[in-house]
Amino acid sequence: MDKQDPLKKLSDYLALDMDLCNRVITDRMQSSVELVSKLASHLIVAGGKRLRPLLTLAAARLCGYDPEKDVSPRHVRLAACIEFLHTATLLHDDVVDESELRRGSASANVAFGNSASVLVGDFLFSRAFQIMTEDGSLDVMRIISQASATIAEGEILQMTTQNDLSTSIARYYEVIHGKTAALFAASCRVGAVVAERPSREELALECYGLNLGMAFQLVDDALDYSANQKQLGKTVGDDFREGKITYPILVAYAQATEKEKAFWQRVIEQEEQNKEDLASALELIHHYKALEATLNEAKKFALKACQALECFPTSTLKSLLEEIANYTVYRHF
Incomplete structure (x- = not known):
């Protein structure tokens, strides 16, 4: 299987919906303040995989949503809402992490400064909640607002575990x-909501998305120690330099000798790193097969994602979503 094929196939399958979604994104990121539009377009127009809005569109279609009944299709607008929310978190994350690259280009905080990035991130959060409010569904507002709060908690929790x-x-x-x-x-869940499907299907799609996301992040954490910078679109080794505690580090540290534990404590906990330390860390990670262990965990979550779709009848879209789950484990960026 072409490891890049499933995402392209899903994009092609939903091309008309995604084109409408991109129009909503372009329209709603405009502002009378020039810097807002300029900075927002720096990240949004740069593209990216658009996986999250694609999932919203796919989930709605899987549940039989008929966009013809709405003058302004709800699944398209909510997919744009999801992308705004995601982009806002990226802007804030890059400031917190002091990142220099995003999607292979200079990150917004490098190009425009930290203050502008944070404030435009706030603008995009506001746009997302405007779209949600216009949709008018309390269920949609509950799901997305809870996700927004959980994202913030996750970032804060990551900060508290850093260097530990x-x-x-x-x-x-x-x-x-x-x-x-x-x-x-x-x-995924809001797609079932707009299709007005039973809670069983909502929960099944939520389960699919949750497990897909877990697999996705595990692979992301492995790629920080295995991909090259051009493939990854960001600086390789950033997690190591920032002292982030990720699955590969935990696996390697758990099996380390006392001497190796002292190395990890120096570079991660004490933040005393020199230019040779990343190479030494990679040697230990490979020695203890920490990347293989990480990918094996990702495979378990991908399998759970596929199993969550069993309540849906066989279809092209269901097969594509299953392929996306499996593709996530083998991607290189």
Whole structure:
């Protein structure tokens, strides 16, 4: 299987919906304040995989939503809402992490400064909630607002575990559930809501999105120690330099000798790093097969994502969503 094929196939399958969604995004990111539109377009127009809005569109279609009954299709507007929410978190994250690259280009905080990035992130959050309010569904507002709060909690929890090698696997999973999986879950669930499907289908799609998001973040954490910068679109080794506690680090540290534990404590907990330390960390991660262990965990979540779709009849779209779950584990960016 072409490992990039499933995402392209899903994009092609939903091309008309995604084109409408991109028009909503372009229209709603405009502002009378020039810097707002300029900075927002820097990140949004740059593209990215658009996976989260694609999931909203796919979930709605899987549940039989008929856009012809709405003058302004709800699934399209809510997909744009999800993308605004996601983009806002990226702007804030890059400031917190002092990132220099995003999607292969200079991050917004580097191009425009931290203050502008934070404030435009706030603008995009506001736009997302405007779209939600216009939709008028209390269920949609509940799902997305809860996801927004959970994302913030996840980022804060990550900050509290940073540089702390005593962090448990369970706590690490709490972090990635909050910072990544919660929005995947919400993206999928609102698709069932707009289709007015039974709660069983809502929960099934939420479960699919949650497990897909967990797998996605596990692979992201592995890629920080395995991909090249051009593939990844951001600086390789950022997690290491920032002292983030991720699955590969936890696996390698758990098996380390006393001497190796002292190394990890110096570079992660004491933040004393030199230019050779990343290479040393990579050696230990490969020695203890920490990346393989991380991908094996991702596979378990991908399998759970596929199993969550069993209540839906066989269809092209269902097959594409299953392929997306499996593709997530083998992607290179």
